[in-house]
Amino acid sequence: MGQRVHTFVRDVLEASVTELFDSYGLACDLTQVVDDDASPCIELGSIVGFRGKGVRGGLAFVAPLGLIERMLPVPRDLTRADLQLRDWSAEMANQLVGRMKNKLSTKTLDFDVGTPVCFTGKSIRLVFLPDADGLSLAFMAEGTPVRIHLDCTLSPDLVSGEVESLRIVPEGDVLLF
Amino acid sequence: MPKTIIVIDDSQVIREQVSIVLKQAGYEVVEAEDGVEGAAAIRNNPGASLAICDVNMPKLGGLEMLETISAQGGASSLPVIMLTTEGRPDLIERARASGAKGWMVKPFKPTMLLATVKKIAGAAA
Numbered sequence: 331m332g333q334r335v336h337t338f339v340r341d342v343l344e345a346s347v348t349e350l351f352d353s354y355g356l357a358c359d360l361t362q363v364v365d366d367d368a369s370p371c372i373e374l375g376s377i378v379g380f381r382g383k384g385v386r387g388g389l390a391f392v393a394p395l396g397l398i399e400r401m402l403p404v405p406r407d408l409t410r411a412d413l414q415l416r417d418w419s420a421e422m423a424n425q426l427v428g429r430m431k432n433k434l435s436t437k438t439l440d441f442d443v444g445t446p447v448c449f450t451g452k453s454i455r456l457v458f459l460p461d462a463d464g465l466s467l468a469f470m471a472e473g474t475p476v477r478i479h480l481d482c483t484l485s486p487d488l489v490s491g492e493v494e495s496l497r498i499v500p501e502g503d504v505l506l507f
Numbered sequence: 508m509p510k511t512i513i514v515i516d517d518s519q520v521i522r523e524q525v526s527i528v529l530k531q532a533g534y535e536v537v538e539a540e541d542g543v544e545g546a547a548a549i550r551n552n553p554g555a556s557l558a559i560c561d562v563n564m565p566k567l568g569g570l571e572m573l574e575t576i577s578a579q580g581g582a583s584s585l586p587v588i589m590l591t592t593e594g595r596p597d598l599i600e601r602a603r604a605s606g607a608k609g610w611m612v613k614p615f616k617p618t619m620l621l622a623t624v625k626k627i628a629g630a631a632a
Contacts, residue, residue: 428592498594504611
């Protein structure tokens with residue numbers, strides 16, 4: 331990605347993250363600093379891949395177990411607690427990529443989103459491959475760290491020309507036919 | 508007798524979230540976790556009043572499920588609302604062309620979901 335595109339994608343990602351947390355009633359702010367130290371607490375991470383015309387990559391959403399639990403929109407089920415939180419972490423990653431997609435979609439830029447894969451552990455550290463066009467952002471959501479890693483390759487042809495925005499149905503809205 | 512709503516989504520939490528809203532309003536809910544199970548649930552519940560269906564799912568996506576059912580000439584009377592993170596016009600048009608009655612973008616507001624369900628399926632009983 332060139333610098334202009336990098337800044338654009340970063341702005342889209344930041345807006346998508348803050349809007350997503352806001353929709354679940356949590357304030358979330360970019361901390362500006364991407365801390366290389368892995369978190370010592372148990373975290374859940376979910377990765378969603380995407381691929382389309384001139385674009386491909388993946389997004390990882392990593393947050394402490396406690397934060398995923400606070401965002402859970404249904405009562406906690408202790409008989410299947412791990413499964414429930416992993417499911418919700420995956421859905422958060424899915425909704426985040428959905429928001430990004432809806433902001434980025436143009437007639438010349440379109441991609442399909444894969445099914446999320448979830449992982450858990452302590453001291454998780456994600457590292458991009460040397461040639462990857464990676465972008466890592468750190469946020470604080472109500473005092474809890476959240477990390478987003480985006481590995482995205484865009485065709486230069488797509489971003490240098492004219493782009494025509496699509497009229498996307500906004501998140502939370504309904505359209506009846 | 509309460510009306511039955513079929514909820515198709517690969518996220519168990521989303522299915523539960525939708526089910527809670529619908530059950531509190533008096534509807535009965537049948538859940539399915541992908542398009543294959545969803546198509547079976549639609550076949551097995553001919554008296555259902557509505558299906559709420561995700562788009563991106565493993566095995567069979569919601570649009571593919573709808574298109575398959577539409578091509579087979581089945582379940583044409585069952586209204587379907589898509590509930591998804593996707594908001595692209597071309598996908599919405601695919602859903603409309605396959606007979607869907609609405610498109611809702613996640614995260615959904617429970618009041619809006621319920622109002623939409625009541626508008627399309629009518630009151631719970």
